[in-house]
Amino acid sequence: MKRIILTAMFALATLGIASAQKYCVIDSEKVFKSLDEYNKAMTTLDELGKSYQAEVDSKYKSIESLYNNYMQQKASLAASTRASVEQQILQKEEEAQKYQQELFGEDGKLMQKRIELIKPIQTKVFAAIEAYAKANGYDLVLDKASNASMLYVNDAIDHTAQVIEQLKK
Secondary structure, three states, X not given: OHHHHHHHHHHXXXXXXXXXXXEEXXXXXXXXXXXXXXXXXXXHHHHHHHHHHHHHHHHHHHHHHHHHHHHHHXXXXXXXXXXXXXXXXXXXXXXXXXXXXXXXXXXXXXXXXXXHHHHHHHHHHHHHHHHHHHHOOOOEEEEOOOOOOOOOOOHHHEOHHHHHHHHOX
16 A cells, blocks of 8 residues: 555656656657768778677687597597697687677777767767757757657657757758
């Protein structure tokens, strides 16, 4: 019973706050995709990612080849030679994993390039959204592209087109 009362009180408080504020909805994904510089940056990142993946695949392919050769010769190798080759294979796998992390990791080359290319565009778009909101008296801007819990949006409060228009000026 307490939960129902608390939920009802929260809903009423939220309605009171929401009715006192002016808000709009923007689809940031649509805004970004409307910019040629963003699309070019994404194409560049995709191509770079494919190139990096080909390098990583090449490293793993050479390791696989080394392993297959080892397995074919394993029976005829001395124990010390087997241990040495196994260690070499493990070391190459470790190096390949480290290289893959250097390229695709959180602080990897691809992420750094992504920050380099996308961050200025994000700054520009977010500044345009903020300027639009301030110029039109909006207290709150919701992004329907990244809000998975937004189930319905009235087109009357969707101002994506206006922000895109402002960016293209």
